[in-house]
Amino acid sequence: xxxxxxxxxxxLLAFILVVAPVGAQQxxxxxxxxxxxxxxxxxxxxxxxxxxxxxxxxxxxxxxxPTPLGNYTITEKEMNPAWIPPGGGVIVQSGPDNPxxxxxxxxxxxxGIHGTNAPWTVGLTVSNGCIRMQEADAEELYEIIRxxxxxxxxxxxxxxxxxxxxxxxxxxxxxxxxxxEIDLAEVYRKLAxxxxxxxxxxxxxxxxxxxxxxKQVVFARFFQLKMNGRLLxxxxxxxxxxxYIPIWPVAAARHSNVVWNARTGIVQGAQQSVPxxxxxxxxxxxxxxxxxxxxxxxxxxxxxxxxxxxxxxxxLNGKFLTNDIRILxxxxxxxxxxxxxxxxLKYSWDTIRxxxxxxxxxxxxxxIGNQPYIQITKIxxxxxxxxxxDESRQTLELTYPFPG
Numbered sequence: 001x002x003x004x005x006x007x008x009x010x011x012l013l014a015f016i017l018v019v020a021p022v023g024a025q026q027x028x029x030x031x032x033x034x035x036x037x038x039x040x041x042x043x044x045x046x047x048x049x050x051x052x053x054x055x056x057x058x059x060x061x062x063x064x065x066p067t068p069l070g071n072y073t074i075t076e077k078e079m080n081p082a083w084i085p086p087g088g089g090v091i092v093q094s095g096p097d098n099p100x101x102x103x104x105x106x107x108x109x110x111x112g113i114h115g116t117n118a119p120w121t122v123g124l125t126v127s128n129g130c131i132r133m134q135e136a137d138a139e140e141l142y143e144i145i146r147x148x149x150x151x152x153x154x155x156x157x158x159x160x161x162x163x164x165x166x167x168x169x170x171x172x173x174x175x176x177x178x179x180x181e182i183d184l185a186e187v188y189r190k191l192a193x194x195x196x197x198x199x200x201x202x203x204x205x206x207x208x209x210x211x212x213x214x215k216q217v218v219f220a221r222f223f224q225l226k227m228n229g230r231l232l233x234x235x236x237x238x239x240x241x242x243x244y245i246p247i248w249p250v251a252a253a254r255h256s257n258v259v260w261n262a263r264t265g266i267v268q269g270a271q272q273s274v275p276x277x278x279x280x281x282x283x284x285x286x287x288x289x290x291x292x293x294x295x296x297x298x299x300x301x302x303x304x305x306x307x308x309x310x311x312x313x314x315x316l317n318g319k320f321l322t323n324d325i326r327i328l329x330x331x332x333x334x335x336x337x338x339x340x341x342x343x344x345l346k347y348s349w350d351t352i353r354x355x356x357x358x359x360x361x362x363x364x365x366x367x368i369g370n371q372p373y374i375q376i377t378k379i380x381x382x383x384x385x386x387x388x389x390d391e392s393r394q395t396l397e398l399t400y401p402f403p404g
Contacts, residue, residue, distance in 0.1 A: 027144055029053060034150040035113075035141075037131055039067055040157045040173035041214075042123050044113070044131065046141065052161065056141070057123045059116070059132035066177050067129050067153060068111065074149040076106030077142065081114070086128055101135045103142040107151045114138060125176050157182045159216065160194045166222035166235070166305055168196055171215055172208045184209055196220065198279040199239050224306035227253040234282065236307055243300075243307065244277065244284035247293075254294060254311060254323055269293040270324075271369030295325040295332075297394050312394040316342050325396060326373055328366040332389065332396065333373035336365050343383060343400055358382075 031049030037058065038045070044056040061067040080094035081104040092098045101115020113131040115138035116122065122134050133141065157180065159171040170191070175181065187205050191197050200219040208217060220239050225232040225246070232253060234246040247267055251258045259268040260276060260283055267276040267285055274289035287298065287307075297310040312325040314334055321342055326333050336356060340347045347358045349372070356363045356372055363382050365372040376396060379387050386399040 027053065027140065029144065033145050035145065035152070037067070037113075037151065037153045038156050038159060038173075039069070039153065040155060040176050041159055041171055042125070042176075043159075044133065044141075046144065052163070055161075056133055056137045058113075059121045059124050059126050060176070061127050061129035062125050063177055065128045067127070067131065068108065069153050069155055072107040072151045072153070074105055074107055074145055074147055074151060076104065076112065077145075077147065078104040078106075079142070101133075101138055103135075103138040105138075105142060105145060113141070113151075155179055158187055158190045160190050160196065161216060162194075162222065167218045168194075168199065168220040168222065168237075169216035169218045170200065170205070170208060171217065172212045173214055174212055182209065195280040198277070199237065221305075224304075225249070226306055226308040228311050229308070237279065237284065239279070243287040244279070245287060245290045245307070246282050247276065247285050247290075248283065250290065250294070250309070256294075256323070258293070267293070271371050295323075295327070310394045312396070314396045314398065316398045317400060321398070326368050328368065328373050328375055331375040331377055333366065333368070333375045334379075334396065336363060336372050336374040339374065339379070339383065339398075343385070345383075 027046075029048035030051060034047045036045040036047065037043070037060075039060050042058055042060055044058045045052055046054045046056070080102055081098070081100050082094060083092040083098050083100050085092075094102060096117055099117055101117060104112050104114045106112035111129055113133060115135040116132040118132075119134050122132055155177070157173050157175060159173065160168070161171070162168045170187070172182070172187075184202075184206060187209060188197070191200065204219060220237050222235040222237050225234065225236050227250065230253070232249045234249045236243060236245050238244070247258055247260075256270060261268065265276055266273050267283065267289075272292045274285055274292050276283050276285055278284075285293070291298070295312045297312070299308045299310070301308065311323055313323050314321040314325060322334065322338055324335055324338070337347070337349065340358065345358055347356055347363075349356050354365070354367055354372065356365050361382070363374065364378055365374055367373070374382070376387050376389065379385050379398070380402065383400070384402045386402045388397040388399075389395075390397065
């Protein structure tokens with residue numbers, strides 16, 4: 001309990017001049033607001049629908065006058081409130097000496113969210129049960145929430161968050177009221193429930209539980225993926241400074257098949273096999289391993305937090321032939337059998353000697369996996385086909401027959 005309000009206050013309010021806040025810039029929310037106040041972290045989370053919009057530091061009740069847990073709604077809103085000290089005393093009108101600050105948002109009789117004239121106490125367990133905010137924060141929140149806005153007061157010592165920059169973090173917070181202990185098993189459950197299982201090492205998590213940092217610690221960062229300028233549905237993630245790419249949406253965008261062997265942890269592509277890693281319920285490969293599976297230009301945009309994959313393609317006489325462009329001896333190469341078939345040429349393939357002939361002419365090839373490839377620098381000589389590589393479009397243009 002932090003404020004007493006009665007008939008005197010109600011009569012007094014009728015004579016208080018209510019003015020619009022000066023300089024307060026209202027946040028624009030994409031959905032209906034709701035509030036979650038977590039006592040161990042001493043934070044107030046503002047949501048718009050399911051989206052976390054902002055996290056404010058707050059002061060909460062002392063252990064002897066704890067803030068009540070539960071699910072409430074905003075039932076009062078008041079600018080420039082008067083304060084009656086608990087147990088009676090001289091009423092303090094609105095002004096610099098008023099501990100409620102200049103905004104009051106009540107969610108229970110005698111309990112509410114308010115500003116403060118003691119900003120140094122925000123972040124501590126010092127109140128009579130109310131929620132204190134920095135004055136500017138209280139004024140901002142006052143403009144956003146309305147009567148009936150849900151206010152949930154929780155006691156989560158383990159907080160998992162993903163912020164608007166894609167940073168996934170974990171916070172282990174102190175048992176401020178001595179209500180409950182935590183262990184590593186609870187941490188794993190929280191990560192799994194958030195779809196983040198496997199993204200933080202046991203050693204890292206054990207250290208967080210032991211040290212109780214009393215703050216959010218980042219352990220992963222999500223980023224957007226673009227394929228030839230099109231945004232993919234799944235995001236990539238950076239863990240331990242390594243970029244991981246979700247393999248299924250990339251394979252689907254390339255119209256190719258991959259096979260996941262859960263027993264061995266291997267992703268099998270058309271020609272290559274690479275290690276995979278399950279995090280959450282998604283199968284990832286590293287960027288280096290993705291390069292082994294698929295060609296294409298990969299461009300990392302740090303400012304915009306996305307990886308763009310420009311998928312290479314081969315066009316024959318203006319028609320699509322394949323996306324399968326590889327590097328062979330530091331030179332681009334394409335599947336030689338696919339090229340010969342497209343040109344209507346008959347060939348023989350010696351699987352033992354790894355030798356391909358066309359009209360008894362041995363075609364110089366290199367093996368990638370179990371498939372023969374030909375370097376693009378040799379296509380003109382052996383297939384009488386004009387070759388042009390467009391770097392900006394990541395496109396190999398083939399013209400047959402060679403224009404005279």
